[in-house]
Amino acid sequence: MNYFRLNLTVTSIAGLVVLMTPIVSSAADGPNADRGFETYMRVGCFECHGTVGQGPISGPKLAPDPLPMEAIRAYIRTPAEVMPPYVESVLSDADVADIHAYLESIPEGPNVEDTILGD
Numbered sequence: 001m002n003y004f005r006l007n008l009t010v011t012s013i014a015g016l017v018v019l020m021t022p023i024v025s026s027a028a029d030g031p032n033a034d035r036g037f038e039t040y041m042r043v044g045c046f047e048c049h050g051t052v053g054q055g056p057i058s059g060p061k062l063a064p065d066p067l068p069m070e071a072i073r074a075y076i077r078t079p080a081e082v083m084p085p086y087v088e089s090v091l092s093d094a095d096v097a098d099i100h101a102y103l104e105s106i107p108e109g110p111n112v113e114d115t116i117l118g119d
Contacts (some may be wrong), residue, residue, distance in 0.1 A: 031069075031094075036102030041085070041097045052106050059083065066103035072096065 026054075040046060049055055054061030066072060073096045076086045 006062040019023035031097040031101035033105040035103040040099050053103050063103040063106040064108045
């Protein structure tokens with residue numbers, strides 16, 4: 001019975017290490033648009049800025065062609081409008097960089113005149 005408990009504990013610890021490895025290594029990989037999309041959705045950015053940063057639901061348009069990463073990070077930390085501040089313990093700098101990478105990955109939409117008139 002003690003062997004079973006020891007084996008279960010070792011297995012549990014090994015499982016935690018395996019589960020945590022992608023999290024630790026992903027931050028070292030640099031900004032990632034896929035992680036950025038997941039974070040953008042998870043923390044609720046889409047609720048005000050739309051799922052592709054299109055605005056204006058209640059927040060401004062963020063994409064395509066987002067502000068520089070440092071400007072977005074500064075605004076996220078100390079917003080001037082009704083947006084709540086996101087402190088680093090809630091949204092890390094790596095998360096902000098991932099969100100910025102996601103916003104940069106959003107392509108320009110079709111031109112309205114071309115869509116209506118048919119190109």
